[in-house]
Amino acid sequence: MATPRIQHANQVVSSEAVAEGLTAATPLPSTLARTVITNVRPQVDGGRRPAKTTVGDELRVEADVFINGHDLIRCEIRFRHENDVKWSNSPMTDLGNDHWCATLPVEQLGRYRFMIRSCVDVYATWRRDLMKRIDAGQDVSEEYLVGAQILHDVARRAKAADRHWMSELVEHLRSDALSLDNAVSDIVTKETKGRTLREALSSARIAHLTGLGDPELCTSSDTYFVTSDPSRARFSSWYEMFPRSAAPTPLRHGTFDDVIARLDYIEAMGFDILYLPPIHPIGWTGRKGRNGSTTYEGDDPGSPWAIGSAEGGHTAIHPQLGTLEDFRRLVGEAKDHGLDVAIDLAFQASPDHPWVQEHPDWFYHLPNGTIRYAENPPKRYEDIYPLYFEGLDWRALWHELLEVVQFWIAQGVTVFRVDNPHTKPFSFWEWLIASVKAEHPETIFLSEAFTRPRVMEHLAKIGFTQSYTYFTWRTSKWDIETYMNELTRSPVADYFRPNFWPNTPDILSDELQRGGRAGFLSRFVLAATLSSNYGIYGPPFELQEHLPRTIGSEEYLLSEKYELRSWDLKSSRSLSAFIAVVNTIRREHPSLQFNDALTFHPVDNDQIIAYSKSRGSEENLDVVLVVVSLDHDFAQAGWISLDTSALGIGPGDSFVVHDLLTDARYTWSGSQNFVKLDPEGVPCHIFCVETTERTQVS
């Protein structure tokens, strides 16, 4: 077959057409490539920004790939890590209805690129049609010659080693065509000969060689990006605490050594990231007093977010906490406890910060020469100056902030919780995170933005690894289901990793203020099982601190933001044992370490929510079913209508649900099953779903 080729620009236009002015102004296409590639997933903002994955996972890539007419096509994915020079190729699988997919192994941190290539498979199309013709008893002698020509063309592009056997096959086809022609009336002979050729023609070697056909006639997609993060970016349990309240004796200012002494306690609860609010010197000018008062008493320590004093700024240590050496020791000891220390990046300054004198251009000056305080008019935060990210000296400021991050990386910190990123320019974060991750792809940045949805999403698109969410305020069944369906599906799930917090130093939610112990337990289980990343602010969480500063406020009474607190960790109120059990369940059940296979199961009682997550292959499937009461005052019961397929069981099968919190086992059958939850006991089930073939050991 003569392969069509793009000829040079000598367009053929008939003279009549020119005479009548009927020529087309629209240029002819530059290629006759016939396949089309669309709807490539994952893609973020049309491929402008990377999707996210984690090391050790498989990245599933999908696309619609098709051709006009009925020809068969080939489709491959090409991918490479940004540090690699060569692309790897892997065939894609046709899922039907022109939808193709491939899964890529993610083995390195950093950034991957991928693209899709497709082409008509001339040989496979010919072979398919030949077999249909043979089966219909048609004369195929001409078709053999067509096939010989196709293989002949392929052989010219093949390696020398392959050319020999391909030429033999071409000759085989040519001579068979001749003999078939001679025996044109003998259908039986033709069919026999046809069948003997089938195997030769099905050779995997040919399929491989002819795979993507003539490269000139291939279609290539755009190139898309994926950021590969450490697995802790996907699965993490955060514990936030104020080091200054870590002293075992009341009123003494806590130190890094006190935090080291508390690592056993935190490890025992099963956390893996220890997040410390700012550890830098705290300013005096405008310092806030207890309960956020605008005046302070002599020994009020001030807010750690009012960073900077004569003792230093963002790269200094608050002297009462210890030294940089002490901090490094804390980071090392924490690692030995399986804990990463996360610090807070709060890019703002106390009026006493050294930058105020050294770099006045990094702040916004009013016409009278004073610096504008942080404010949300008419509210003012007189202990804080915002940085002026668009001032005349913005380049120096941005570089300084990058150096701050690099400084802490040099001390062993790889996890950063970023304070209010939505009040700084997007382009700053995009540049900062890209700069850091180019050298340190292992870093994790958690975006603390409680703002409008599009802004929170955009911060994730431009580089933040994890993101705070609205979880704290999603309390009804409808709210939770709707929100989770948004967060766990494409497109949001392609780039946004939620991190669920039942409380923070800024947010003592209404649920915790009024829900009592049942409220704490159910909000904790929801956070830890709905989202693979979650965190609590302790010890207030495990000790069930629930008094607000004033009625209707989400601020804690006697907040650690403004004073030292002393905590009785051995209190009988402590939920630390429960927390430890749940974190153990999270570690033992891979299904809870991902968010993508979340399914809600209807319950005929709006006060009970039920959902499952699953992970693994059919033979080795981990399925966890969680049932939580949203009523913290009264017992609630109801019938769950299980989506049994999501649980990996047949519609009418019996199975065992093993409550991993209480170790109780119940035998259930089919989809309709009864549950009852009492706030006096444990208002939740975390069931492992066991079948006879698939019994979980836990």
Place this chain on the structure above:
Amino acid sequence: MATPRIQHANQVVSSEAVAEGLTAATPLPSTLARTVITNVRPQVDGGRRPAKTTVGDELRVEADVFINGHDLIRCEIRFRHENDVKWSNSPMTDLGNDHWCATLPVEQLGRYRFMIRSCVDVYATWRRDLMKRIDAGQDVSEEYLVGAQILHDVARRAKAADRHWMSELVEHLRSDALSLDNAVSDIVTKETKGRTLREALSSARIAHLTGLGDPELCTSSDTYFVTSDPSRARFSSWYEMFPRSAAPTPLRHGTFDDVIARLDYIEAMGFDILYLPPIHPIGWTGRKGRNGSTTYEGDDPGSPWAIGSAEGGHTAIHPQLGTLEDFRRLVGEAKDHGLDVAIDLAFQASPDHPWVQEHPDWFYHLPNGTIRYAENPPKRYEDIYPLYFEGLDWRALWHELLEVVQFWIAQGVTVFRVDNPHTKPFSFWEWLIASVKAEHPETIFLSEAFTRPRVMEHLAKIGFTQSYTYFTWRTSKWDIETYMNELTRSPVADYFRPNFWPNTPDILSDELQRGGRAGFLSRFVLAATLSSNYGIYGPPFELQEHLPRTIGSEEYLLSEKYELRSWDLKSSRSLSAFIAVVNTIRREHPSLQFNDALTFHPVDNDQIIAYSKSRGSEENLDVVLVVVSLDHDFAQAGWISLDTSALGIGPGDSFVVHDLLTDARYTWSGSQNFVKLDPEGVPCHIFCVETTERTQVS
């Protein structure tokens, strides 16, 4: 306020950083523009291909536009017709949650471009904050000076005519600031002064001038395209007929003059496009006989799709139909009847087509020198050769086909039904349609592709104006609702205009074979009210032809594709009067001329489907509610649960449903209403929904 500016490339890097190798490899951003524009709609394939609209409509453009922090932003849409040099600007409206929209008037045929531009509104942000400060009783003297500086900066960019009054306002602010400063303890004075300034500061002139702020700090979206078609592209009623069967006397070959004589009949039924299967000379080699037989009798006319004989090809007229002059006369007479004549573009050739001799390279030759027939192995169509769109002489072939289209445009044809476009290369159609529409944006191309969904969608993306669909095979309520929800919503609705056909010469559906009169009526009403574009193949449709060639076949018995037929248009079986009523309803009710406001209303009986369409402003709303029985054998009744908001009525209101088919009126109330439909009568209602405020005259 000092406006930040992009400085030249002298990046500030501290010497320590260089020493430690900590400089960022990632370049600083080239602009400090702070707003972000995403999710622009409509966009097709990321803006690579145009969305569709029609002249006289308004195009609604939406996008997510936002900024970090709390500053106010401005957002405008810029658009222009491709023939215009200048862009028009129009402000976009903030719909909340960072979502913005604008509606553009579509006044010309052809192609429009649009883009979105956004910027922080420094002045409006300052003014908003100032008012909050004044309301809180704060000292605002410094803020006046800040505002003066902002206006001063704006004035520098303003026209000379505006500069004077702006400078006055700047002075006003400066002197007020001074007097406020002097009266710093007198809160009342400050507030009074503040309030007197409000009006001056709210001046629309300032808002206009400061609108998009510093152009250097604006964000621009990509440019997107929209094709503007004639309104008939959106709202059309097609009637297909074979001219050769148009003779009033049996056995005589019909002519264009016979078609002219039938125009009154077609106009009376209310159609506006008259589509003729190919009108060219028909080949003799391989000609098909009656009922598609592979041998023909002496007077069998052959399939009109086997185009070309010694008498000519794609630009010739089949002599028995008349002359080119006769055809031109038909086109003119049809126009006088409000009808556009559509012809068939079937790009294939009979073995007798002149191109076979003149341009052998336009066909695919087997090794033995013969041309390959059209086939779908093992099936062969021996009366047809396909064209070889990728052969060595493809450029000349493509230009010839373009000239074919241009030839018929010169005869007055602007509507083309394209036969099997999915068997030709996508790039061919994209080039051909773009070439034609560059000169003739009024042309309409209907894609006759019954193939895989992605291929049908792609043909619409690359230029086809309307598309055949799976409607014929969507018969259950679930099927119809699911399919319509796909077709009438973004993204498909942005570029794909469905055209619903209850029958075609190739498809006598099972519903029509077995549904009797009720089947014909309900399928007709579904097609004509679900889709603003629809068509029938007559006279077989209105005469209820329902016998298939064989049981289980969708081919007509005694199909006009292979023989002349004679039709008794005055038969008592004829549905022409009913068709006329429905087409009149379509013309009188704008809601049926669009697909975008389609709502399905649940019915507690799966054999009854109910849906509404609405159009117009609140005061002048046209609402049509259609109820159709899907059971052609037995009466069906049920309760409709109306979505009253979709009907523009209050939840418990009474209203009148006026059946436009029977002129009956029923008073309904609230959402639950009873319907009963009997196949013996009219198995459908087409209700106009009337309220006391809004009574339709019809």
